[in-house]
Amino acid sequence: MRSRAIAGIAAAASVVAAALPAQAGTPPRKVVGIYDNYYLPDELKVKPDTVVVWKWPNDAGDVHDVKLKDKPKGVKRFWSDPASVGYKFKRKLTVPGKYHIVCTLHEDMVMDITVRKPRR
Numbered sequence: 249m250r251s252r253a254i255a256g257i258a259a260a261a262s263v264v265a266a267a268l269p270a271q272a273g274t275p276p277r278k279v280v281g282i283y284d285n286y287y288l289p290d291e292l293k294v295k296p297d298t299v300v301v302w303k304w305p306n307d308a309g310d311v312h313d314v315k316l317k318d319k320p321k322g323v324k325r326f327w328s329d330p331a332s333v334g335y336k337f338k339r340k341l342t343v344p345g346k347y348h349i350v351c352t353l354h355e356d357m358v359m360d361i362t363v364r365k366p367r368r
């Protein structure tokens with residue numbers, strides 16, 4: 249009896265969750281293209297918790313990588329593998345502030361991402 253009541257509560261809770269806007273389950277997502285030798289776009293402003301996906305081209309190109317060089321305090325650095333084709337690298341950016349991304353193989357290949365402060 250008791251366990252049935254708990255199951256009922258769980259079912260009701262999942263209905264409520266389903267009715268909420270996408271926010272809960274699907275974080276916003278931005279795609280950055282990787283080209284020879286630039287990121288496109290090379291400047292992004294995103295909401296906190298946006299997943300940024302760097303997408304390499306499907307046809308052969310030069311080798312590039314994605315390295316987080318400057319970052320807000322407390323954020324862990326990240327550095328993708330070097331790749332030339334058909335590769336993806338993604339990171340969820342949570343902490344507001346400025347993220348400076350570089351390709352370690354091409355010193356002019358840089359981009360900036362600003363994560364906005366959360367709205368209240």
Ligand SMILES: [Cu+2]
Binds near residue numbers: 286311312313351353
């Ligand atoms: Cu590069």
